[in-house]
Amino acid sequence: MDKGNYLRTEIEKIGIHLEDKQVQQFLVYYELLTEWNKVMNLTAITDFKEVVQKHFVDSLSLIKAVDGSFLQKKGISMIDIGTGAGFPGIPLKIVFPNLKVTLLDSLNKRIKFLNEVTGKLELRNITAIHGRAEDFAKQKEYREQFDLSVSRAVANLATLSEYSLPYVKKGGFFFSYKAENIEEEIELSENAIKILGGRIDEVIKFNLPDSDVKRAIVKIEKNNFTNKKYPRKAGIPSKEPLS
Numbered sequence: 001m002d003k004g005n006y007l008r009t010e011i012e013k014i015g016i017h018l019e020d021k022q023v024q025q026f027l028v029y030y031e032l033l034t035e036w037n038k039v040m041n042l043t044a045i046t047d048f049k050e051v052v053q054k055h056f057v058d059s060l061s062l063i064k065a066v067d068g069s070f071l072q073k074k075g076i077s078m079i080d081i082g083t084g085a086g087f088p089g090i091p092l093k094i095v096f097p098n099l100k101v102t103l104l105d106s107l108n109k110r111i112k113f114l115n116e117v118t119g120k121l122e123l124r125n126i127t128a129i130h131g132r133a134e135d136f137a138k139q140k141e142y143r144e145q146f147d148l149s150v151s152r153a154v155a156n157l158a159t160l161s162e163y164s165l166p167y168v169k170k171g172g173f174f175f176s177y178k179a180e181n182i183e184e185e186i187e188l189s190e191n192a193i194k195i196l197g198g199r200i201d202e203v204i205k206f207n208l209p210d211s212d213v214k215r216a217i218v219k220i221e222k223n224n225f226t227n228k229k230y231p232r233k234a235g236i237p238s239k240e241p242l243s
Helices: 003-012 021-036 048-064 087-094 110-122 156-166 182-197
Strands: 075-081 100-103 126-130 146-151 168-179 198-207 214-222
Touching: 003 021, 003 048, 003 126, 021 087, 021 110, 048 168, 048 198, 048 214, 075 087, 075 126, 075 156, 087 100, 087 110, 087 126, 100 110, 110 126, 146 156, 156 168, 156 182, 156 214, 168 198, 182 198
Parallel strands: 075 100, 075 146, 100 126, 146 168
Antiparallel strands: 168 214, 198 214
């Protein structure tokens, strides 16, 4: 199998054309992911085709919720909360190199991996920071400083919103990547999102190309400033989600 052609073809199915340099960056990313995964837990998915579909294409599916031309603008800032192995932040940075990206994760060894990836891929204007979302959101250099926040982290929407919305500028957006059947979760989180200064703009549902893998992206607009008491202390948003 020609991995480069396969990658290019699969990503073109969601309307994104890759330059040769971008193809190479994704291939190097895959090699680093599988190499580091042997000594630390980055992903349960290591098969090349599955990584392309369930990590790369899935991460780039943000373009179903926000126009690609906006992501190409210079100066647009984005924070990826609970980025893990760099999803969705690094694939988005590869495809939209003008994005100014911050990757946030609570595990320091993942930060070392992310720094290795961004260095090998020669990505600019991308920073990986180690810590809890609840703590960095209190710092003025991060609080309400980002046009976009994204997260594929596994947590309920109310908790993710408390992690993410404090980072977003008024007028910006938080995009939460979710699996299907999220109606009840959305209903339970609506008041929490309102308390945090947001409102659900739309929910975009889709299947990953040529598969029965159902996905959704919840688009939340930040229409008011977040009260300074949020996020609450580390650990509380996950144990006691706002309701």
